[in-house]
Amino acid sequence: MHTARKALPAIDPGRCTGCGWCVAVCAPHVLSLQVQGESGWGPKRSTLHDADGCTGCALCALRCPFDAIRMVRVSKPKAGA
Numbered sequence: 489m490h491t492a493r494k495a496l497p498a499i500d501p502g503r504c505t506g507c508g509w510c511v512a513v514c515a516p517h518v519l520s521l522q523v524q525g526e527s528g529w530g531p532k533r534s535t536l537h538d539a540d541g542c543t544g545c546a547l548c549a550l551r552c553p554f555d556a557i558r559m560v561r562v563s564k565p566k567a568g569a
């Protein structure tokens with residue numbers, strides 16, 4: 489089992505422009521640009537697609553020029569997934 493505590497990036501889709509900087513700096517490649525929601529169309533926003541693979545390094549939050557990523561402590565890696 490993974491460690492029970494870490495921080496995960498919470499991306500604010502209202503602030504994210506889809507510029508892709510966070511995707512570029514994420515070493516384990518767990519961020520990607522994806523269309524939000526079920527409709528299958530619309531602007532792409534940064535998405536954490538593999539919470540287990542995220543190391544919690546916070547580079548994405550530091551790199552985001554639009555202050556769209558907040559690191560949020562979670563007690564279990566799979567909480568809310």
Ligand code: SF4
Nearest residue numbers: 504505507508510552
């Ligand atoms: S760096 Fe910020 S604005 Fe750019 S895609 Fe990532 S979350 Fe969105």
Ligand code: SF4
Nearest residue numbers: 514542543545546548
């Ligand atoms: S905290 Fe680090 S590992 Fe996790 S999504 Fe951001 S850049 Fe990637």
